[in-house]
Amino acid sequence: MTNNNYKTANYSVEIQLAISPNDVFNHLINLKNWWPEDFEGEDLKFNSEFIFNIGDSHYSKNKVIEFVPNKKLVWLTTESKRKTDGYDWTGTKMIFELTPKGDSTMLKFTYDGVVPENEYQRLVQICDMCIKEMFYNFIATGRGK
DSSP states (O other): OOOTTEEEEEEEEEEEESSOHHHHHHHHTOGGGTSSSEEEESOOOTTOEEEEEETTTEEEEEEEEEEETTTEEEEEEEEEEETTTTBOOTTOEEEEEEEEETTEEEEEEEEEEEEEGGGHHHHHHHHHIIIIIIIHHHHHHSOOO
């Protein structure tokens, strides 16, 4: 993808959760219950594919490229389009890394891809919301979105 209005972005956010890596991972792979976009596809495992949609204006097809239970989950966006402005984040990776910390688990989420130059702060807000609010609340309450 080539677009002079995009820049490479690598943004990470971490949270510590008072549960085991196994419990964090099992919640993590349950994307349909906590990720903000509508999820279509099979259960997550290595090489599984799934789609995210927000209405008819936002679409991404994704593939799990790393799946290490209780340690790491990575998916690659293989096709994407935001119809409102043509933004295409194909090639972006979503990386989740789990590290045991005593009786708890540190979850690090990294967005590694492209973002429109004028939307970096929005990317930070969305990443923080996904992990610090949506995923954390799913863990804390057991209830999804």
